[in-house]
Amino acid sequence: MATIEFLGPIGREPVEIEITHLSELKTYFKEDEEIQQWLQNSAIALNDKLINNLNHAISKNDKISLLPPVCGG
């Protein structure tokens, strides 16, 4: 099972999910309005690399991270 982690202010514990392709995540959170809000402006990292499209197969042990808007310094 892949793991999805919610970074920074999203503030949720990681969850394990059964998907085989990243695009499945588009519908996975359909009923979760709070996450839908975050998805509007969150970037996605797959195994600690930012990605620019959803065309990725997902296998077990993959780590998906949601990164909301940032502000360091």
Place this chain on the structure above:
Amino acid sequence: MLELYKEALPVEEILTRWYRVHKEQNYGAFINFVGIVRDENGIDGLSFDIYRPLLTSWFERWQEEAKKRGALLLMAHSEGNVYVHESSYIAAVLSPKRRVALELIDEFVEDFKAKAPIWKYDIIDGERVYAGDRSTPLPDSGLLA
């Protein structure tokens, strides 16, 4: 070199050490930027979360760029709470001549503000409040919207 600290940075110790370690490496310029938490909007301070794996790879890419220009980058950042008039961020560049360092510190700090995977919160009455209105979406955000 990237250094992460729990809470406020020991600014004098860091800058003095960086200066001592590098001053005999024949760099002609050492330029640093120190961020200080301002007393504004009734905050007690700021608080930070960092995603280390991506911060490290982001920094390493910048270090490669600095190397191409004959320069060296140094950075320190806080995790957790940093109160008013303490410091959470130091960036520094060493280079043989001043122009490279002056230009690089500007580019590096601006890219840091836009891309470093760090989340900032105001501390108000002891609570952490996400500074969403001052934050920037990373490139390619919204893929799952």
